[in-house]
Amino acid sequence: MEQKSWAKAARQASYALAALTAEERNAALRGIQKALRGHAAEIYAQNELDMAQAQAEQLAGPLLKRLKFDEKKMADVLSGLDSLLRLPDPLGRVTLARELTPGLNLYRVSCPIGVIGVIFESRPDALAQIASLCLKSGNAALLKGGREALRTNRALMAALLEGAAGILPEGWAALLETRDDVNDMLTQDQSIDLIIPRGSNAFVRYIMEHTTIPVMGHAEGLCHTYVDRDADVDMAVKITVDAKTQALAVCNATETLLVHRDIAAAFLPGCARALREKGVEVRGDAEVRAIIDCRAADDQDWDTEYLDAILSIKLVDSLEEAISFINRHGSHHTDAIITNDPAAQRRFLTGVDSAGVYVNCSTRFADGFRYGFGAEVGIATGKLHARGPVGLDGLCTYKYHLIGSGQTVEDTVNGTLKYTHRDL
Amino acid sequence: MEQKSWAKAARQASYALAALTAEERNAALRGIQKALRGHAAEIYAQNELDMAQAQAEQLAGPLLKRLKFDEKKMADVLSGLDSLLRLPDPLGRVTLARELTPGLNLYRVSCPIGVIGVIFESRPDALAQIASLCLKSGNAALLKGGREALRTNRALMAALLEGAAGILPEGWAALLETRDDVNDMLTQDQSIDLIIPRGSNAFVRYIMEHTTIPVMGHAEGLCHTYVDRDADVDMAVKITVDAKTQALAVCNATETLLVHRDIAAAFLPGCARALREKGVEVRGDAEVRAIIDCRAADDQDWDTEYLDAILSIKLVDSLEEAISFINRHGSHHTDAIITNDPAAQRRFLTGVDSAGVYVNCSTRFADGFRYGFGAEVGIATGKLHARGPVGLDGLCTYKYHLIGSGQTVEDTVNGTLKYTHRDL
Numbered sequence: 001m002e003q004k005s006w007a008k009a010a011r012q013a014s015y016a017l018a019a020l021t022a023e024e025r026n027a028a029l030r031g032i033q034k035a036l037r038g039h040a041a042e043i044y045a046q047n048e049l050d051m052a053q054a055q056a057e058q059l060a061g062p063l064l065k066r067l068k069f070d071e072k073k074m075a076d077v078l079s080g081l082d083s084l085l086r087l088p089d090p091l092g093r094v095t096l097a098r099e100l101t102p103g104l105n106l107y108r109v110s111c112p113i114g115v116i117g118v119i120f121e122s123r124p125d126a127l128a129q130i131a132s133l134c135l136k137s138g139n140a141a142l143l144k145g146g147r148e149a150l151r152t153n154r155a156l157m158a159a160l161l162e163g164a165a166g167i168l169p170e171g172w173a174a175l176l177e178t179r180d181d182v183n184d185m186l187t188q189d190q191s192i193d194l195i196i197p198r199g200s201n202a203f204v205r206y207i208m209e210h211t212t213i214p215v216m217g218h219a220e221g222l223c224h225t226y227v228d229r230d231a232d233v234d235m236a237v238k239i240t241v242d243a244k245t246q247a248l249a250v251c252n253a254t255e256t257l258l259v260h261r262d263i264a265a266a267f268l269p270g271c272a273r274a275l276r277e278k279g280v281e282v283r284g285d286a287e288v289r290a291i292i293d294c295r296a297a298d299d300q301d302w303d304t305e306y307l308d309a310i311l312s313i314k315l316v317d318s319l320e321e322a323i324s325f326i327n328r329h330g331s332h333h334t335d336a337i338i339t340n341d342p343a344a345q346r347r348f349l350t351g352v353d354s355a356g357v358y359v360n361c362s363t364r365f366a367d368g369f370r371y372g373f374g375a376e377v378g379i380a381t382g383k384l385h386a387r388g389p390v391g392l393d394g395l396c397t398y399k400y401h402l403i404g405s406g407q408t409v410e411d412t413v414n415g416t417l418k419y420t421h422r423d424l
Numbered sequence: 425m426e427q428k429s430w431a432k433a434a435r436q437a438s439y440a441l442a443a444l445t446a447e448e449r450n451a452a453l454r455g456i457q458k459a460l461r462g463h464a465a466e467i468y469a470q471n472e473l474d475m476a477q478a479q480a481e482q483l484a485g486p487l488l489k490r491l492k493f494d495e496k497k498m499a500d501v502l503s504g505l506d507s508l509l510r511l512p513d514p515l516g517r518v519t520l521a522r523e524l525t526p527g528l529n530l531y532r533v534s535c536p537i538g539v540i541g542v543i544f545e546s547r548p549d550a551l552a553q554i555a556s557l558c559l560k561s562g563n564a565a566l567l568k569g570g571r572e573a574l575r576t577n578r579a580l581m582a583a584l585l586e587g588a589a590g591i592l593p594e595g596w597a598a599l600l601e602t603r604d605d606v607n608d609m610l611t612q613d614q615s616i617d618l619i620i621p622r623g624s625n626a627f628v629r630y631i632m633e634h635t636t637i638p639v640m641g642h643a644e645g646l647c648h649t650y651v652d653r654d655a656d657v658d659m660a661v662k663i664t665v666d667a668k669t670q671a672l673a674v675c676n677a678t679e680t681l682l683v684h685r686d687i688a689a690a691f692l693p694g695c696a697r698a699l700r701e702k703g704v705e706v707r708g709d710a711e712v713r714a715i716i717d718c719r720a721a722d723d724q725d726w727d728t729e730y731l732d733a734i735l736s737i738k739l740v741d742s743l744e745e746a747i748s749f750i751n752r753h754g755s756h757h758t759d760a761i762i763t764n765d766p767a768a769q770r771r772f773l774t775g776v777d778s779a780g781v782y783v784n785c786s787t788r789f790a791d792g793f794r795y796g797f798g799a800e801v802g803i804a805t806g807k808l809h810a811r812g813p814v815g816l817d818g819l820c821t822y823k824y825h826l827i828g829s830g831q832t833v834e835d836t837v838n839g840t841l842k843y844t845h846r847d848l
Contacts, residue, residue, distance in 0.1 A: 015751060018775070100794060193808075212629065212633055214639075232830070324439075358826040359825070365826055383537055383617050384808065387822060387823065388823070400780045401783070408662060408670065413670075
């Protein structure tokens with residue numbers, strides 16, 4: 001494939017970025033803070049143009065809310081940069097040190113991945129957050145935001161580039177603007193090391209089907225909470241309400257509630273009441289409807305991420321049935337068990353094949369900030385490289401340094417040298 | 425896509441495998457050793473049939489040598505199983521432990537990836553090695569070997585299944601036999617978590633282009649050795665000879681030698697002599713040929729993995745030129761610098777974008793056994809998940825366990841709970 005100029009520039013920049021010190025990368029982050037402050041009025045003005053067009057095009061309310069970039073969003077971005085500045089350097093960490101044979105030492109050392117392409121939704125604050133995460137981890141970033149946010153994104157990117165000018169190599173970040181750019185991105189496997197698409201399952205799948213570049217998908221979350229026979233009923237109600245209603249249009253909200261048959265009569269009526277007080281529509285299978293009055297759930301419900309005030313409920317006969325239901329219908333994002341039985345906790349933790357497996361707490365905790373990662377580029381729903389909330393660590397890879405003084409493999413074959421494999 | 429029965433069985437088995445203890449997995453490895461010993465004669469007999477057919481089809485000598493499965497290969501397989509038995513359990517390791525808020529603790533715990541599909545070349549010993557690595561790491565394995573080795577592979581797989589029967593779930597390993605099976609494998613993204621193809625660049629690329637399943641490619645190695653101006657000449661000759669000749673048809677052999685202009689006259693004549701004594705054909709650029717007599721290298725040479733007794737040599741003006749040549753023409757596998765200058769060593773380690781970056785030693789060390797990993801499933805040439813020699817660690821992923829006592833996100837928002845993010 002023809003190498004695009006922005007891809008080539010990012011590849012070149014990635015080599016220069018990898019050689020910068022933590023102090024230089026932090027200086028660039030501070031420069032970016034300053035430039036964002038200096039150009040704030042301009043950025044808000046561009047955002048107002050985006051907002052006006054979005055309103056004229058009658059975008060839905062939640063989308064408009066995410067598109068808005070005002071003083072509050074700016075403050076969030078600046079404080080995000082503050083916490084990023086405080087985080088330790090993710091590069092150069094030695095995760096293995098071993099003498100292979102006397103005088104020949106192996107080190108596994110964290111380093112940047114290289115060039116990362118990120119395709120994200122309409123929130124313009126995501127641009128600043130993702131670009132700064134890539135910068136802190138020494139990666140070049142190719143960023144494609146939502147069409148609705150184009151003017152805001154351009155203004156933000158201009159501030160980012162100005163703030164880092166003279167410290168970072170040219171090409172360290174670039175804004176891609178069109179769908180054609182995205183399709184070109186998918187072909188640039190010589191220049192791009194990783195693509196991170198954030199969006200629907202269908203969107204992530206489209207990206208995977210059209211590129212040979214590794215993809216770290218950030219797709220849907222179909223999370224479960226399972227109330228075991230030995231659950232504390234009050235705790236189960238409290239957690240269920242939080243997991244469903246603390247926020248609605250989020251990937252870590254619980255969409256399906258599984259309830260052990262033995263606790264259903266004690267748990268369901270109070271839970272349904274508490275959910276209805278929060279405006280949640282409850283759907284249940286036939287057995288649930290024998291206990292509480294609710295709409296019937298059909299087979300589709302078990303595979304639906306509502307992202308809305310709807311919860312489907314199903315009874316199960318056993319912990320094993322709950323585990324296999326979750327593995328079959330879930331999205332391997334985050335699933336919780338409520339139980340006081342330690343054996344059931346252990347079995348659930350081992351048996352559920354999800355990035356987050358929780359005991360006696362709300363699925364809503366699945367989040368990079370809440371995990372203490374400082375920020376996240378998204379929540380990975382695949383199993384390889386990084387799983388769950390992806391912070392700086394997930395944007396790094398490693399290389400092996402082998403430091404010797406003339407050693408050859410022939411010397412180990414003829415017995416001059418012997419392997420010691422001694423950890424240093 | 426229609427779910428194939430072997431893929432479905434592997435998925436089911438993967439859940440049962442993840443729940444086994446290290447003792448149970450080791451017992452299965454011992455059962456496999458016993459069964460291999462018990463069925464040795466049968467395996468050799470099937471291998472003789474494969475060998476006879478391969479000879480009739482006039483397969484090349486090196487291929488025949490790799491196809492052979494005799495007492496020596498069996499001893500290697502059995503001793504490989506011994507070292508695998510001695511390695512610590514890769515599962516259940518806690519790599520992060522953090523209190524999020526009092527009573528709510530986060531743990532990152534290593535766990536199996538799930539179902540791994542491996543497509544490997546004609547060596548039948550690879551089947552036993554890969555299957556046992558997958559087993560030790562709790563993964564189900566779908567294995568497709570070379571067509572030439574089919575009878576041997578069937579006999580080996582029968583012994584493996586017999587040896588592990590009663591301990592491992594059915595479907596923990598399966599042999600795929602046809603090219604159609606491989607094409608089916610590529611569509612089973614609901615059942616297979618990772619595909620590991622071992623072979624040529626073209627083959628690995630074909631696999632990547634035809635699946636949405638993550639691919640950990642084990643492709644070619646175009647390795648460099650760079651002799652810096654401050655190299656010890658004798659050491660440089662010794663390492664170059666080892667890196668080129670210690671074995672020829674291997675991915676970690678050096679294919680291109682870069683030499684700093686300032687040391688060329690002192691280094692090249694002796695090096696060329698030593699290489700020729702080992703039967704190596706030397707090819708050089710015009711400047712090299714002004715110093716030693718050799719065949720001319722053309723542009724193609726810099727991009728060729730010879731896998732043969734051929735070495736191309738190029739002069740460079742600087743360390744920076746060497747680094748950027750390696751990043752442009754190499755395969756990001758393993759590259760070495762020979763120098764006594766600490767600043768040049770550091771710059772090379774940072775600047776070269778390869779899985780292995782070596783100082784003053786032979787590129788031939790890039791190998792799972794030599795690194796002390798016990799065994800390897802291959803050498804990954806991508807950058808994500810696992811890089812370089814892939815042992816047990818590379819066959820694991822992790823999940824987050826979050827263990828609470830009724831905590832909700834709402835409590836952290838309303839101030840009842842405060843994040844502590846205290847490492848445990």
